[in-house]
Amino acid sequence: MKTTDLDRDAARRLVTETVTDPTFRRATFGGAIRGGGGSAWVRVVIRPIDLRGQPHLQFSYFDRTKCVTRNVSIRDAGPPLDEVLVLGFAGVHLSTQADEIDLRTSKKGKIHVGRRPAALEADEPARTHNRAKDVPLPEGRADRLLEALGILTADGQVRPTMRAKYTQINEFLKHLLHLLDDAGLRGLGRPVEILDCGCGSSYLTLAAHHYLNHVLDIPARITGVDVNDEVIRKSLQTADRAGAEGLAFACGQIGSIQAKPDVVLALHACDTATDDAIAQAVRGEARLLLSVPCCHHHLNQAIRPDGPAGVLRPILRHGILHQRTADLITDAFRALALRIMGYRTDVVEFVSPEHTARNLMIRAVRTAPAGEAAFVAEYRDLCRFWQVTPYIELALGEKFQTFLSQGDAS
Numbered sequence: 399m400k401t402t403d404l405d406r407d408a409a410r411r412l413v414t415e416t417v418t419d420p421t422f423r424r425a426t427f428g429g430a431i432r433g434g435g436g437s438a439w440v441r442v443v444i445r446p447i448d449l450r451g452q453p454h455l456q457f458s459y460f461d462r463t464k465c466v467t468r469n470v471s472i473r474d475a476g477p478p479l480d481e482v483l484v485l486g487f488a489g490v491h492l493s494t495q496a497d498e499i500d501l502r503t504s505k506k507g508k509i510h511v512g513r514r515p516a517a518l519e520a521d522e523p524a525r526t527h528n529r530a531k532d533v534p535l536p537e538g539r540a541d542r543l544l545e546a547l548g549i550l551t552a553d554g555q556v557r558p559t560m561r562a563k564y565t566q567i568n569e570f571l572k573h574l575l576h577l578l579d580d581a582g583l584r585g586l587g588r589p590v591e592i593l594d595c596g597c598g599s600s601y602l603t604l605a606a607h608h609y610l611n612h613v614l615d616i617p618a619r620i621t622g623v624d625v626n627d628e629v630i631r632k633s634l635q636t637a638d639r640a641g642a643e644g645l646a647f648a649c650g651q652i653g654s655i656q657a658k659p660d661v662v663l664a665l666h667a668c669d670t671a672t673d674d675a676i677a678q679a680v681r682g683e684a685r686l687l688l689s690v691p692c693c694h695h696h697l698n699q700a701i702r703p704d705g706p707a708g709v710l711r712p713i714l715r716h717g718i719l720h721q722r723t724a725d726l727i728t729d730a731f732r733a734l735a736l737r738i739m740g741y742r743t744d745v746v747e748f749v750s751p752e753h754t755a756r757n758l759m760i761r762a763v764r765t766a767p768a769g770e771a772a773f774v775a776e777y778r779d780l781c782r783f784w785q786v787t788p789y790i791e792l793a794l795g796e797k798f799q800t801f802l803s804q805g806d807a808s
């Protein structure tokens with residue numbers, strides 16, 4: 399490490415310039431100076447964050463029991479930075495993309511500065527930074543919502559037990575962003591209306607609301623629906639804690655809410671609740687549906703190695719293969735039914751299976767012509783092969799039946 403001595407003004411300039419530089423990553427101030435004024439704070443951390451797409455600095459002030467945070471735009475960072483410098487901490491550590499810089503004030507009041515390239519020991523934060531650029535809600539930066547959800551610590555670190563949830567949220571937001579563009583839902587001139595069916599504890603609901611409104615500046619209103627009043631109560635509390643506005647929650651069955659949302663979400667909605675959510679999207683002519691199906695019981699009980707499917711006996715005799723086959727068939731029927739109802743539909747991997755076994759996402763954008771004969775024929779053939787009536791058919795009701803019966807005539 400290269401070391402030099404600086405006078406107090408030069409040290410202040412170094413800190414100010416580093417913290418306001420675009421390559422800045424983190425500053426930590428700690429340790430009392432001998433004969434210093436005795437600050438109430440034992441540590442102050444500064445890190446860059448984005449708020450509404452604009453660069454800001456987050457100041458986190460720690461005493462022995464609590465942490466107080468304050469966000470300021472880079473432009474307004476001078477006064478709070480001066481306040482921290484006046485507190486006179488003995489040790490200051492600055493991280494940038496290129497350097498790790500240490501300022502130490504000795505007992506005699508001399509300021510020694512050491513500098514080394516970041517890559518030598520800061521490999522992990524550097525990778526974090528690279529990763530951070532790729533994800534909607536990056537780690538390493540404080541985020542009020544993720545902190546309220548208990549996913550990030552006050553200074554932006556992912557809590558080890560919440561890593562899978564954090565990954566899931568970011569993957570989901572990537573899909574959402576991509577599909578909002580695809581469905582032409584940016585710049586509507588009014589808030590995007592989103593209905594989250596089976597919202598549960600609302601981690602993904604709140605994350606979507608936060609990302610759209612506060613990071614992307616896309617006005618969005620979200621209603622979360624769940625049949626369980628306990629999770630609705632908790633969701634209301636979390637939304638309140640996070641200071642989220644434009645969010646509503648309703649306790650009830652999917653489909654019981656009279657709504658015409660632009661976007662319907664159904665993330666891990668149990669069994670046929672996914673079909674009910676798909677039906678709600680179709681009925682309300684939602685432009686976009688994102689569904690991550692959960693357990694699939696309905697067809698698991700219905701499929702048998704009989705008739706044409708008898709050839710699949712070697713697969714269906716094993717419980718786990720029977721279950722997985724039922725999962726695949728159920729989601730294939732759903733995707734096909736959506737296509738028949740006028741949605742361009744694909745099925746993709748949502749997150750890597752290491753994060754959740756329920757990792758398929760059905761994505762549907764309302765753009766295609768409804769009732770296309772070729773898809774109706776495929777649907778009918780698949781039903782005939784398996785000798786089943788999928789629940790999606792019942793959920794979609796009369797209009798879907800009309801398309802199927804048109805297939806009878808041809």
Ligand SMILES: C[S@@+](CC[C@H](N)C(=O)[O-])C[C@H]1O[C@@H](n2cnc3c(N)ncnc32)[C@H](O)[C@@H]1O
Pocket residue numbers: 595596597598599600601602623624625626629650651652664665666667668671674692
């Ligand atoms: C596994 S949780 C998923 C929560 C959240 N969407 C997520 O992905 O983290 C499924 C939720 O769907 C709710 N649910 C299941 N069937 C429902 C129905 N028919 N109507 C409303 N909510 C339902 C359950 O109460 C539960 O909270």
